[in-house]
Amino acid sequence: MTSTLDVSKVLGLLDQVLAERKASGDPEASYVAQLHHKGLNKILEKVGEEATETILAAKDAERSGNTDLLVCETADLLFHAMVMLSHLGSNTDAVMAELARRFDLSGLEEKASRK
Template sequence: MSAFTLHDLEAIIASRAAASAETSYTKKLLDKGAAHCAKKMGEEAIEVVLAGAGETRDRVVAEAADLLYHLLVLLKARDISISEVEALLKSRTAQSGLDEKASRKDA
């Protein structure tokens, strides 16, 4: 059995985006637009931070899963694939993290 990947989750999100909002939480989120999806992702990010700072390991894992799901929903809302994000991450590994961060325009 192969491992479950973010690409698998991305495909599930795409499938559910085509479903009815009456049966799909993903569709409900997407129907509310990218700004709503971003807000939801931000809420999940805060929950990961709080869990990471002092809750159980299982709670951190659960909140991280929620965050990854909501990140992929936001990417779907903005028509961005996980492959695009991976490509950027790959390009960043060509140099040290400190050099890459210093080279950013907004650094």
């Protein structure tokens, strides 16, 4: 990758790798293939675990002012959420499209529209 961070490219490449590992990855050689092999409940367990670790890191960051661990834990959470999406046949394109749809809405309007 280049030194310029292209978030959509990173997400797209990761989506591609996740789909490949789901389709043909060896659970003995690939963590992602192993998660897919173990099924949705295991993936959800990891998402929950990473969410908890992210929350704890945020509390630590608030006290210390250092967000390094928070960034790492958030990356883990995002990664496992992406595995979950992949497992269910979706990807970050769908999430980004939904975020784009919400972009010009106020948060309160968007939330009310889901009721």
